[in-house]
Amino acid sequence: MEYSLQNVASLAFILSIVWEVQPALLAQQETQKAALRYERAVSMHNAAREMVFVAEQGVMADKNRLDPTWQEMLNHATCKVNEAEEERLRGEREHQRVTRLCQQAEARVQALQKTLRRAIGKSRPYFELKAQFSQILEEHKAKVTELEQQVAQAKTRYSVALRNLEQISEQIHARRRGGLPSHALGTRRSSPVGAEAGPEDLEDADSGIEGAEGAGLEEGSSLEPGPAPDTDTLSLLSLRTVASDLQKCDSVEHLRGLSDHVSLDGQELGTRSGGRRGSDSGVRGGRHQRSVSL
DSSP, rough: HHHHHOOOOEEEEHHHHHHHHHHHHHHHHHHHHHHHHHHHHHHHHHHHHHHHHHHHHHHHHHHSSSSSHHHHHHHHHHHHHHHHHHHHHHHHHHHHHHHHHHHHHHHHHHHHHHHHHHHHHHHHHHHHHHHHHHHHHHHHHHHHHHHHHHHHHHHHHHHHHHHHHHHHHHHHHHHHHHHOOOHHHHOOOOOOOTTOOOOOHHHHHHHHHHHHHHHHHHTSSSSOOOOOOHHHHHHHHHHHHHHHHHHHHOOHHHHHHHHHHHHHHHHHHHHHHHHTTTSHHHHHHHHHHHHHHH
């Protein structure tokens, strides 16, 4: 508590010193302004005197005839000289007044410097740190401004990238709406094993079987038997049979009976095919029943 009170007292003392020095700074600024006004008035006075001299020379050039234009110019120049003289005198008086105030303020500052030398030495770190932190603050402000500009540029680039992505997406959708190639239509994935088969899957199975049968008929146009259908075609036929059974029966008991029946048939056919391993037809039957049991 005592330390905080000492800090408050020191700060109040520093502020009192600043308050005493403030009039000196203001008086110095006023002195500079008065000096500028006085210099401007002196230059205007000199220009007006030159105009009077030129007008007098024009009037004195022709002694026999008095030109009214030169007379008017001389009168105007004389008025300007008088106004400039008044402004110069006013500026001189103002400059003298603020100069006296500035001298008094400087004398007060010098007296305070002599009497408060120790306090000024103690308060010097405060003002040095204030100047240092003010400079750091200006640097941070400049950095923040630069970062704001970078953020604005990044936002602009981001919006451009989003626009490009939208255009690419629209182009892709337009191509899809335009139609898929013929080879891509046949690569559609079928339903997983055991899932309920839809009408599209049944149509695909029919088309696959018909294609296989048509291929067999074309190749086996002679009297010799054609090659056996592929394993994928047999698996597809088995899946079609299972799907039709699942659509007909919804009870779990029937599914159990169906699975037991399929497994028994698979075992019997597997035993029969084991005795005839040498023949090609037995191999094809074993593959077919294994796919059904799966």
